[in-house]
Amino acid sequence: MRALTPKGAATRQRIVEGAAKLIRDHGPANVGLDDIRAATTTSKSQIFHYFPDGKADMLLAVAAHEAELVLAEQEPYLSDLTSWAQWEAWRDRVIARYAAQRRRCPLSALTAQLGLADPAVEGIITGMYARWHRHVADGVRSVRPDADAERAATQIIGAIVGGATMLVATDDIRYLEIGLTEAIESLKNA
Amino acid sequence: MRALTPKGAATRQRIVEGAAKLIRDHGPANVGLDDIRAATTTSKSQIFHYFPDGKADMLLAVAAHEAELVLAEQEPYLSDLTSWAQWEAWRDRVIARYAAQRRRCPLSALTAQLGLADPAVEGIITGMYARWHRHVADGVRSVRPDADAERAATQIIGAIVGGATMLVATDDIRYLEIGLTEAIESLKNA
DNA sequence: GGCATTTTGGACCGCACAGTCCAATCCACG
């Protein structure tokens, strides 16, 4: 891929963000290139110009964008889980975020839908979870040096993913609220 | 819908089960009517004969079938969580089951993919979760009469769903193992 | 056995949608 002029880069960006939003709102299965074209005021040729391998190529960029978003949304807390107060601020931020987005959930769209077919997307997802896991495990170590940090991080992330999945499936936020709260609680009492 | 002769009922059943298996293996998005036709040695007209409203109609039957399966797999333990030994047997059964099916997961296919578009399928799913929740809450009450049974059941089911989702996404069983084990553990120490 | 109904086969239709192509325009740089 040759150099991209500022204008080109902006167009590419507009496509990725527009597509990401559509996919979040309607699910990957219900979003066609024409929808993306319409929502981003671009033309077919632009999509294929910036994503030579077509839709799969673009979905890869969307996945990377969304994976970044999932972690970015949790900052600055996620990188600094060094006190119980920070842990609680993080938990509240996560819950508030998911309560707000409700079913438009980048995490669920990524994990449960985008990653299914394409191994490349799968790689992005596992990478995202690895980074997430590392942050949480670091946090565990700083408040509970004696605990099994890997195990605790696995439990906590599992609770969030379960909560997000149930939120999308049943529109009920309690699975996330209770699951995450209890996971942190059990860490405190370890 | 008029009466169905035994032969007709058998064909209908064959279609539902064949479709369910294909969907479990390849995901709803990657299964077409022709695949189902081929896998069940039926013809297009049979599918539309037994499911007049077409694919959506058939997916509804598949969803009901799979929802039944998810709960049936957990029996006889799920209906009789009256001692810690039963709880542990149930936990082991659930983990073994998911470890065996790995990514071919009826629960995830239902929750994260089938239910997205069709409100009728969504109803089946919420009904399934309601039944599941009731069983688990009953179990909690019988071993921990003092605990908040609704809250505990929510936590436990959330952990399983999270574990199943992560199993599909990353092929890692530990999210389920650890999540479910710790959720039950925290119930014991409540 | 004969009539009605259900069941089955498979050709056919139409559309949605990813992907192609080429000509028109914009822009950087000499």
Add this chain to the structure above:
DNA sequence: CGTGGATTGGACTGTGCGGTCCAAAATGCC
């Protein structure tokens, strides 16, 4: 300015797939 590459518009193509249709075979019923 003028030239070449980047960018854009949009018509067009091919096809995969859900859905329709009708006629033939099997089955149930009296």
